[in-house]
Amino acid sequence: MGALELRKGYDPGVKPSQLCLIAEGYQNELAEELASLGVTQLFATKQTIGVLEDQVEPAWAQCVWRNVQSIEVDSIADGQRKLSAISKYWRYYGDQFNRRGSLIAEGLNLGKPSRPYRFPSRGEKSPPPVFTLGESGLIYYTDQIHRPAFDGKVSFVENKSTPPSRAYLKLWEALTILGDWPRAGDSVIDLGSSPGSWTWALAELGANVASIDRSPLAVELKNYQNIQFTTGDAFSVEPRPIDWVFSDVICYPEKLYDYARQWLDSGHCQKFVCSVKFAGKPDHSVINRFRQLPHSRILHLTHNKNEVTWMSHPKIS
Ligand SMILES: C[S@@+](CC[C@H](N)C(=O)[O-])C[C@H]1O[C@@H](n2cnc3c(N)ncnc32)[C@H](O)[C@@H]1O
Incomplete structure (x- = not known):
């Protein structure tokens, strides 16, 4: 399936094994790379491409969520109840239905927001799972994230005086x-x-x-x-x-x-x-x-x- 034919938005009828998060400005690179790897792209949102296969790591994904699970919820409170039963702590990734997702997240224990790393750092030891909303009644979640940050963005406390560039x-x-x-x-x-x-x-x-x-x-x-x-x-x-x-x-x-x-x-x-x-x-x-x-x-x-x-x-x- 080519990137341009993709269903827009999450599809409640298909189960992705992985969600590949799109780095801003690199959607084409990611879609082309997935196609070149023969990976089945199921749907695309502004920020995510859902894929059928597991164990692929496209270079151009900002982050890959592996072993993605889904649960159906019939209200914000139901979402909070079901997620709390799975894990004490959660992180939330806003994409589709962000307002509703944020409301669900408000009732969960999100722990401390992540701060820029002070290099060298091993990152969080066992970070909590992350969820996002597919449809208003569909949650995708995982605890298998292939980068140090659940959204793939890594920031550091920078040294702005000695190094001759930011490379x-x-x-x-x-x-x-x-x-x-x-x-x-x-x-x-x-x-x-x-x-x-x-x-x-x-x-x-x-x-x-x-x-x-x-x-x-x-x-x-x-x-x-x-x-x-x-x-x-x-x-x-x-x-x-x-x-x-x-x-x-x-x-x-x-x-x-x-x-x-x-x-x-x-x-x-x-x-x-x-x-x-x-x-x-x-x-x-x-x-x-x-x-x-x-x-x-x-x-x-x-x-x-x-x-x-x-x-x-x-x-x-
Ligand atoms: C992106 S810069 C490196 C920046 C560097 N990592 C830093 O942190 O400041 C690329 C460098 O590759 C060097 N370069 C390109 N071809 C080279 C070659 N064949 N041998 C040695 N240096 C080369 C260039 O002179 C340039 O300084």
Whole structure:
């Protein structure tokens, strides 16, 4: 089913296994990617695409809700009663019938609103389930959410003084999703590092950072003893034993893919975070090739623009 033929709004007659939340401005990318993966799109709202299959993780979804359950309710009080019987705490995602959904949410224990993360953070330990309204009498809910935030948006307490750009936010987001980050004394490589906000973030964690770019790092970073900067071509760096590889190089996705394969095949490193950048429309087939690499996820992060982030890590099954 193509994206344009989708039923608008939720469909009470079909049971989605997953809801894919749409990042603002990226509806086409998500719908096209789902189509390229052969996923059955059941319906679309302004913010969500419901899909039949489970266990798919489209890169362009802001968030995926897995194992979605539905309950029918005949009033606001009935909704509150049924949800309270399922869980003591809830979170609410406003989409269709938002006024009615908000009224149901008002009678539930929503806990504290989430605040910006202070990196590094492991996020909430066991976050409560989340619900949204499909029809006025239909609730979808799940406790299986594949991002740190139930709506997929991750915000951080920012450092507005030292890092030379805000690019470190996408690195923090990737590491928060992984639930792992370089520790003091780890050796890491940062390819395409100028002006240096990823290098700054890694150095702040106490890692020894080999930082490489054709252009220099910002002068603010000159006093960090644990940064060794080299001017040069990132792709001339041969795989060697190292704890993490990071890349934010602007290059063709295929070039990065081939380079990543060299590292993976070498067995010298198991942890990677790399931006895959697109000059125009995203190439879903190359995204899928990255996804199929061992222990990999590829996601469009809150802080990504026309790019996605590939991560490979032993924790990813
Ligand atoms: C988006 S910027 C990196 C921003 C950086 N991560 C930060 O946080 O400040 C991309 C960088 O890739 C570098 N670059 C592009 N091709 C390169 C190559 N073959 N070798 C080294 N650097 C390259 C560019 O010079 C540019 O500084």
